[in-house]
Amino acid sequence: MSFNKRPPTLTLSSNLLKISPEGRGNLHKLLNQKRFIVCVGSGGVGKTTISCALGLLAAQLGKKTLIVTIDPAKRLADALGISLGETPKALPTQANCFAMMLDMQHAWDNMVMRLSTTAEMRDEVLQNRFYKYLSQDMAGSQEFVACEALYTLAQEHDFDTIILDTPPTSNALDFLDAPKKILGFLDQQAFHYFLQPKNTIMGKLSMGFLGSASALIHNLLERFTGKTFVEEFIDFMRVLRELYPPIIARTKAFQQLLKSAESSFVIVCAAKEASIKEASIFQKELTTREYDIGLIICNKVTKNLQNNIGQENIDNVRKSIAVDIEKILKEHEVNARHDKKLINALQKQCAQTPLIAVPKLMADSNENGTLNELLRFLQNQ
Amino acid sequence: MNFLEILDRQMHFVCGKGGVGKSTLACVLADYFAKKGERVLLVQINATDSHSQLFKCQPIGPQMVQIGPSLWALNAEPQSSLDEYVILKLRSKQLYKVLLGNSLARSFLEFLPSLSELTMIGKIWYHAKEKEGNEAKFSRIVVDCPATGHGLHFLKVAQKTYETIKIGPIAHEALEIADYIKNPQKSAVHIVTLPEELPISESIDLAQKIKEEKLAPLGFLLVNGVLENSLSGHKNLALVQKKYAPESPEHEISTVLMQRFNAESEQEKQLLRLKFLKKLMPLLQWPLMPKGELAHSSFKQLSRIFSEQVRGEKE
Numbered sequence: 001m002s003f004n005k006r007p008p009t010l011t012l013s014s015n016l017l018k019i020s021p022e023g024r025g026n027l028h029k030l031l032n033q034k035r036f037i038v039c040v041g042s043g044g045v046g047k048t049t050i051s052c053a054l055g056l057l058a059a060q061l062g063k064k065t066l067i068v069t070i071d072p073a074k075r076l077a078d079a080l081g082i083s084l085g086e087t088p089k090a091l092p093t094q095a096n097c098f099a100m101m102l103d104m105q106h107a108w109d110n111m112v113m114r115l116s117t118t119a120e121m122r123d124e125v126l127q128n129r130f131y132k133y134l135s136q137d138m139a140g141s142q143e144f145v146a147c148e149a150l151y152t153l154a155q156e157h158d159f160d161t162i163i164l165d166t167p168p169t170s171n172a173l174d175f176l177d178a179p180k181k182i183l184g185f186l187d188q189q190a191f192h193y194f195l196q197p198k199n200t201i202m203g204k205l206s207m208g209f210l211g212s213a214s215a216l217i218h219n220l221l222e223r224f225t226g227k228t229f230v231e232e233f234i235d236f237m238r239v240l241r242e243l244y245p246p247i248i249a250r251t252k253a254f255q256q257l258l259k260s261a262e263s264s265f266v267i268v269c270a271a272k273e274a275s276i277k278e279a280s281i282f283q284k285e286l287t288t289r290e291y292d293i294g295l296i297i298c299n300k301v302t303k304n305l306q307n308n309i310g311q312e313n314i315d316n317v318r319k320s321i322a323v324d325i326e327k328i329l330k331e332h333e334v335n336a337r338h339d340k341k342l343i344n345a346l347q348k349q350c351a352q353t354p355l356i357a358v359p360k361l362m363a364d365s366n367e368n369g370t371l372n373e374l375l376r377f378l379q380n381q
Numbered sequence: 382m383n384f385l386e387i388l389d390r391q392m393h394f395v396c397g398k399g400g401v402g403k404s405t406l407a408c409v410l411a412d413y414f415a416k417k418g419e420r421v422l423l424v425q426i427n428a429t430d431s432h433s434q435l436f437k438c439q440p441i442g443p444q445m446v447q448i449g450p451s452l453w454a455l456n457a458e459p460q461s462s463l464d465e466y467v468i469l470k471l472r473s474k475q476l477y478k479v480l481l482g483n484s485l486a487r488s489f490l491e492f493l494p495s496l497s498e499l500t501m502i503g504k505i506w507y508h509a510k511e512k513e514g515n516e517a518k519f520s521r522i523v524v525d526c527p528a529t530g531h532g533l534h535f536l537k538v539a540q541k542t543y544e545t546i547k548i549g550p551i552a553h554e555a556l557e558i559a560d561y562i563k564n565p566q567k568s569a570v571h572i573v574t575l576p577e578e579l580p581i582s583e584s585i586d587l588a589q590k591i592k593e594e595k596l597a598p599l600g601f602l603l604v605n606g607v608l609e610n611s612l613s614g615h616k617n618l619a620l621v622q623k624k625y626a627p628e629s630p631e632h633e634i635s636t637v638l639m640q641r642f643n644a645e646s647e648q649e650k651q652l653l654r655l656k657f658l659k660k661l662m663p664l665l666q667w668p669l670m671p672k673g674e675l676a677h678s679s680f681k682q683l684s685r686i687f688s689e690q691v692r693g694e695k696e
Contacts, residue, residue, distance in 0.1 A: 042399060044579055129545065220471065220480050222549075229546055274400055305633050313630040320621045321638065323611055331671070332637050338673035362640060 026354035027381040030294040031058045034264040036150065036162050036257065037294065040282065041268035043168025045275055046299040046358075048076060050268050051165035052099070053374045059097035063160035066153065067099040070146065070167050079371045088157065098159070104167075107145040108135035114152075115246040121239065130236040140178030142167045144251075147179065151254035173285055179251045264294035267353075269346075271301045271339045276346050283350045293353045298343060301357040302335040356381050384663050384691065387600045388414075390569050391509060392522050392562070394536065394597065396587060397573035398580050399528035402605035402667070404431045405680060406573050407525035409687050412436075414521040415452040422508055422519040423448075425456040426501055426527050426535060432456075435680040453519070457504055459497035466500040470550060498538045499555060506558045509567075533587055536562065536570065536596050562597045569600030572662065576604055576648040581655065588658055602662040604652065606669040612642045613649075665690055 030037065031054065039051045048069055055067035066088050069076070077084050080099055081092045086106060088098040109126060116122035125131050135141055143166065150164050221230050257263060265286055269279035279296055286293050307313075314325050343357050361373045393410055397403040404425075411423040422445075425432060430441045438448045443458040468477045511518035526532040539558035546552040562568050570591060574584040584602070591597055612618075615638075622635035655664065667686060670679040 044398065044400065220476060229549075272400065305637070306628070307630040307633050309630050309634060313634060316631050317621070317634045317638075320624070321615055321618065321635075323615065323638075325634065325638070328611060328641050329634065329637060332641075335672050341673070360640060362636075362643065 025381045026295060027057070027356065027378060028061070030264060030266075031061055031063070031161070034292075034294060035160065035262040036154065036164070037264055037266055038150070038164045038166060038258070039266045039268055040166050042275060042278060045268050045270040047168070047268040048165050049371060049374065050266070050297055050299065050358075051163050052076065052080065053371060053378055054266070055099070055161075055163040056094050056097060056371075056375060057378060058161045058163065059091075059094050063096065064158070065097050065161040065163065066157065066159045067097070067163045067165070068150070068153065069099065069101050069165045070104075070142075076371075088159075102146060102149055104142050104145055105135060107149045108141070110152075111145065111148055111247075111250075112243070115243055115250070117242070121242055124239045125243065128232075128236050128239065130233065140180075143178035147254045147258065148250060151250065151257055154257065173282065176285060176289065176291075179255060259291060261292075264292045266294055267296045268299065269296065270299050271342055271357075273342070276342050280346060280349045283353055287352070296346065296350055296353050296355045298346065298355065298357045300360050301343065302332065302339045303357075303359045304336045304340065305332070384601065387569050387663070388691070390565075390567055391517065391520065392505075392524070392568040393600065394524045394526050394532075394562075394568070394570045395573060396526045396532040396536075396570055397528070398575075398583055401573045401575050401580055402603070403528070403573045404428075404525050405435070405605075405683060406571065406603055407523050408432055408435045408680060409684050410571075411452060411454075411521070411523040412449075412684055413687060413691070414523070415449050418451060419520040420518065421452045421521045421523065423452065423454045424505055424522065424524045425454075426525065427459055428456060428525065428527070430456050432525070434676050437677055457501040459501060462500040462504050463497050466503060496542075496551075498535055499542050499551070499558075502535065502539060502558060503554060506561060509561070533590060533596075536591065537594070540594075540596065563595065565598040568597055570597045571600040571603065573603045573605055575606050576608070576651045578647075578651060581651050585654070585658055588661060592661065599662050601665055602655070602658060603665045603667060604655070605667045607666045608641075608645055608648055608669055610645055610649075612638065612645055615642060618642055 037054060039047050039054070041047045051069060052067055055065050059065040069084065082089050082099065084099055084101040086100060086103055088100045091097045091099055112125050112131075113122055116125065135145075146164065146166055150162065153159070153162060267279050267282055267286075269275040276298070279298070283293060283296065309329065314329070318325055339357075343355070347355050356378075358374065358377060361370050361377075395403050395407040395410065407423065407425075411421050415421045423432060425441065432454060433440050433448075436448050436452075436454075438454075439446070441448070441454045441456045443456060443461045445453050445455040448454045464477070464481070467480060468474055471477050471480070505522060505524060508519055509517070509522055526535055539555045539562065542555040543552050543559060546555070572584050572588060574580045588599060588602075591599060618635060618639045622632060622639065625631040625635065665687075667683055670682070
């Protein structure tokens with residue numbers, strides 16, 4: 001008997017099963033109509049799993065699909081049947097479907113390499129200690145480079161659909177604000193002071209960049225950090241200046257992409273107070289800025305029981321299982337009631353956006369079981 | 382490592398992912414110390430204020446306010462912290478205006494490796510050093526750190542700044558702050574987690590990084606939201622379910638039971654992963670509070686539970 005170490009775990013065929021009589025729902029509409037789908041939401045809500053499920057469903061609809069994950073748990077990779085790399089890899093378990101993982105640092109480095117006109121410029125940036133800060137620590141840098149990567153992938157490949165999973169930002173608005181923050185940093189009026197090359201007299205008088213109070217300001221800054229540091233900063237700004245126009249152009253291009261008719265956002269949240277509140281805020285922000293929101297998906301919702309449970313029913317089950325069934329059912333009911341309130345509130349606040357409430361799944365301990373169950377549920381949406 | 386010994390330090394950092402109960406622990410700790418008669422400062426770091434609803438007080442901003450007989454609170458803000466710091470260093474509001482009026486100079490200051498975060502932790506340290514007569518003004522300071530990624534970053538910022546800049550007044554202060562945070566007599570980092578895969582992975586990761594990089598002494602580990610074990614040992618649930626017709630009430634009941642069983646099993650599995658971490662940090666567990674309960678009410682219950690747990694250790 002032959003047994004794969006990692007047997008294919010997805011049991012669904014490429015035929016779409018049991019389409020509901022009313023026809024395809026909002027999810028299908030989204031997957032059919034949009035080329036670029038960006039999943040946003042805080043960490044821990046199941047965003048990566050949802051992104052994968054959306055990708056698999058798109059592939060089942062016949063689209064050549066790429067799933068781009070940012071921070072997958074290893075077991076998700078197992079569920080997909082591959083080890084994720086930094087370039088698209090075909091999934092053994094689903095035709096038409098590819099997946100890859102985005103490494104933030106490499107994405108920044110690749111962008112710098114692509115946009116630098118000389119090897120010298122490229123190296124100067126990559127080795128500068130401020131570059132480390134810009135690419136790793138500065139607020140918005142992860143989100144910025146995720147967008148840029150999406151744009152590059154769209155240009156370089158011929159996928160029908162790309163699903164982008166996003167970093168688990170604690171403030172979902174970081175994602176929208178990121179390009180502005182990075183550009184804001186680069187966009188200095190005083191940049192034109194750097195028109196002078198380094199080793200000219202004017203260049204040496206780079207103190208001039210600080211305007212008329214220059215000597216004083218230079219002195220003040222040095223009091224904080226020392227002379228060398230200020231000079232290194234000036235050098236970094238000078239180098240960046242060369243990259244600035246292509247970075248701006250690229251940023252404008254991907255902002256346009258995200259606003260185009262081909263793109264849509266999916267907001268993922270969980271059935272918890274804080275997560276729901278954030279989803280609502282984010283929906284408002286996206287709408288105000290005229291981005292399209294295809295769906296809100298609320299995960300791990302406890303749903304009310306379908307049946308009326310009587311004492312008799314409980315007693316029947318109690319015969320086989322000697323536990324405090326009433327207590328467990330009561331807790332379930334409290335949770336279901338609470339979740340319903342949350343979902344209703346969210347639906348009301350975000351009336352223009354379709355909402356899917358994904359029930360708490362059975363196979364919660366098993367990632368590939370979860371993915372299958374999730375797919376089964378979403379197929380009917 | 383004894384629980385009481387850990388509590389007997391001036392500075393307490395509370396770290397963890399967003400949504401695990403980090404703020405709740407910070408507030409419970411602050412409340413516990415205040416009730417013992419310590420003079421306590423409770424700090425949020427550039428947060429959407431979540432503490433005021435637990436203490437039922439006015440929203441807490443960058444201005445320090447007294448929220449209890451022995452309890453002060455503040456929500457440190459990067460911009461005002463930076464402004465305060467620059468004025469303090471330049472000793473002149475005029476000079477400050479010159480500097481921050483220049484857009485490039487301002488962006489330089491903003492760009493310095495996390496200068497604004499440094500000024501926030503600097504502000505906390507300033508309060509730690511403050512004296513009233515011969516004694517420290519605040520005998521306990523509880524810091525509700527930013528959610529995990531940023532939490533580690535926040536703990537590191539002083540060290541990193543010193544290593545980057547190396548000379549000058551900022552570097553010098555950064556070193557002093559880093560040394561203070563490292564001091565096992567003065568400081569402890571507590572980690573809050575849930576009995577779930579990702580939070581546990583992140584907590585283990587966080588603790589290891591803190592230990593390896595010698596950033597700060599580890600305190601205790603709190604696992605929040607623990608389900609009571611009602612169904613352990615009942616492995617026959619699936620078999621039981623098969624006896625009933627798929628749409629029947631009994632079938633549905635057993636589905637709920639199976640979901641509960643899965644949740645409890647998963648929890649057990651995750652708690653086992655803490656085996657190694659438990660050797661480094663004493664473990665506390667808090668029960669899952671019923672959904673929909675008011676935050677203030679859960680807070681009161683958890684405060685009571687925490688006091689009992691501490692008292693329990695005493696014996």
